[in-house]
Amino acid sequence: MLKPTLVTAALLIVPAFGAADELLGTAKVDSSQNIKMGHVTICKTRTGSSACRLFGIRAADVTNAADYGAKLDGATDDTGALRAARADTPAQRTIIVPNGTYNATYTPPAPQFDGAGNLIASSGPRLWQLHGAATATGAPIIGLGTDVVESFVQGAKYFGRSTSYPNPAPVLRVDATLNHAGGALGSTSNALQTNMTIPANSADLSNFGWANSTTLTSSAWGSGQHVAIASFAKRPSTALSDSRGPRAPIWSLYTEARDETGQPSNLSGPLIGYEHDMFANGGDPDSWRVVHHYVLGRANGRGAKARFGRAVTIDWGDVQYGYPVADRSHVGVAYNTQIGWDTAAFNASEGYAIDGAPAFLMADTMSIGFTADAKSQLKHASNALRYYYNGAEIFNVPDKGGMSVAGSLTLTGLFKAAAYTVSGLPACNATTRDMLAVVSDATSPTYRGALTGGGAVRTPVFCDGVSWSAH
Numbered sequence: 001m002l003k004p005t006l007v008t009a010a011l012l013i014v015p016a017f018g019a020a021d022e023l024l025g026t027a028k029v030d031s032s033q034n035i036k037m038g039h040v041t042i043c044k045t046r047t048g049s050s051a052c053r054l055f056g057i058r059a060a061d062v063t064n065a066a067d068y069g070a071k072l073d074g075a076t077d078d079t080g081a082l083r084a085a086r087a088d089t090p091a092q093r094t095i096i097v098p099n100g101t102y103n104a105t106y107t108p109p110a111p112q113f114d115g116a117g118n119l120i121a122s123s124g125p126r127l128w129q130l131h132g133a134a135t136a137t138g139a140p141i142i143g144l145g146t147d148v149v150e151s152f153v154q155g156a157k158y159f160g161r162s163t164s165y166p167n168p169a170p171v172l173r174v175d176a177t178l179n180h181a182g183g184a185l186g187s188t189s190n191a192l193q194t195n196m197t198i199p200a201n202s203a204d205l206s207n208f209g210w211a212n213s214t215t216l217t218s219s220a221w222g223s224g225q226h227v228a229i230a231s232f233a234k235r236p237s238t239a240l241s242d243s244r245g246p247r248a249p250i251w252s253l254y255t256e257a258r259d260e261t262g263q264p265s266n267l268s269g270p271l272i273g274y275e276h277d278m279f280a281n282g283g284d285p286d287s288w289r290v291v292h293h294y295v296l297g298r299a300n301g302r303g304a305k306a307r308f309g310r311a312v313t314i315d316w317g318d319v320q321y322g323y324p325v326a327d328r329s330h331v332g333v334a335y336n337t338q339i340g341w342d343t344a345a346f347n348a349s350e351g352y353a354i355d356g357a358p359a360f361l362m363a364d365t366m367s368i369g370f371t372a373d374a375k376s377q378l379k380h381a382s383n384a385l386r387y388y389y390n391g392a393e394i395f396n397v398p399d400k401g402g403m404s405v406a407g408s409l410t411l412t413g414l415f416k417a418a419a420y421t422v423s424g425l426p427a428c429n430a431t432t433r434d435m436l437a438v439v440s441d442a443t444s445p446t447y448r449g450a451l452t453g454g455g456a457v458r459t460p461v462f463c464d465g466v467s468w469s470a471h
Contacts, residue, residue, distance in 0.1 A: 062094050063089040063093065063094065063096065065097045068085040070098075072099065072100020072101060072103075073101060074103050075103065077105075086108055091124035092126070093127070094126070094127045095127070098131075099133060101134065110146050110163070111125060128141075130151035143162020146165050149161070174192045175191070194212050214229050257273045276291055346360075383399045417437055418438065419437075419438045422439050422453030425439065428464070428468050438458060438459070440458050441456065447471065450467070450469065459471070
């Protein structure tokens with residue numbers, strides 16, 4: 001009896017029994033009652049196709065490791081089968097490993113390069129698709145040498161490459177071109193998008209929900225630099241070639257955290273816009289540990305020197321996403337240091353001022369506080385530098401010179417008064433009343449006596465609001 005076989009095709013061309021020299025052997029029924037159909041050609045698979053191709057050639061479009069003896073039963077060593085499958089697969093092509101338990105110790109050979117360092121195409125990597133093939137413990141196969149592995153295990157999609165070669169292409173790459181006109185304003189077009197939704201469950205959620213996670217683990221040494229997340233936006237040199245004026249804004253990195261409840265944080269919960277953490281032990285004698293690094297440079301050597309217009313800006317004019325009080329958004333603390341430092345909390349000592357530019361600039365009437373309760377403040381207001389404590393002015397130094405002190409003045413050193421000639425003393429009136437000075441040319445002065453110049457005696461003098469007298 002023949003084994004029942006169901007074949008569905010648009011057109012099968014099967015040679016008659018006895019045909020010789022067929023690709024898959026002579027069409028016949030063997031001793032095990034298996035049908036050997038010989039040279040089978042498929043001429044149409046769907047509407048619109050016209051080329052007839054051998055069924056065997058069509059099946060060879062994608063290599064399947066099972067065709068080379070891979071069992072995937074967990075007991076059989078499939079190393080030889082995987083090696084044979086790869087050797088029979090051209091570079092940049094796909095090898096399928098069917099479902100089952102992976103048991104092999106195979107590492108594919110590394111790519112070869114010519115004398116100029118270019119990849120020899122025929123030695124390039126292959127793509128392995130392990131759909132459901134896993135180790136005996138259920139772990140995914142995440143790498144086969146320099147080849148790329150694509151697998152689906154434990155409900156997750158994996159892409160992996162366990163060994164690299166010089167100047168490798170990425171394991172996974174997404175390209176998109178946005179060149180249409182129009183569209184709804186504000187509608188985003190993404191090359192890659194990740195969405196994660198965390199609803200309000202009835203039970204407490206202890207897992208951390210991270211919509212995107214990138215981890216870099218490096219023990220490398222040498223001149224290379226290694227980054228966990230790199231974001232690069234550029235305006236190419238040809239961007240203005242159409243003479244249409246300035247281009248649309250571009251951002252290298254944009255983050256946004258929003259609380260749309262309309263409630264204060266004690267009711268809605270914490271909200272953090274951006275967090276930077278760095279953990280390390282010991283000292284930093286070479287200043288190699290940098291929490292935040294800004295680099296300012298020119299795009300090319302011919303361009304003008306670059307400058308930051310604003311490095312950090314808090315703008316109360318835009319209240320769209322702020323928490324409004326009257327017509328302004330505000331922050332409680334714009335910059336806050338709560339740890340000890342051994343040099344300075346703010347250090348500009350290694351920089352330099354251009355044209356006398358200040359290192360720290362505030363608007364008039366703004367103050368600098370010196371205590372946690374902000375009772376001690378120094379500010380410039382009404383043409384004078386003024387010091388206050390608990391709202392009361394203690395002293396001020398006018399812009400035109402002089403100094404006014406609200407309380408007593410204690411000097412721990414010598415006091416030197418301005419020296420005048422008797423004729424050069426300022427007028428004694430209500431403005432100079434109670435002022436002290438020294439004259440250098442008094443003639444026979446007496447205590448509280450009238451002053452006569454032209455002599456050689458130096459003596460203190462006092463203004464009572466009417467006249468100067470010796471003291």
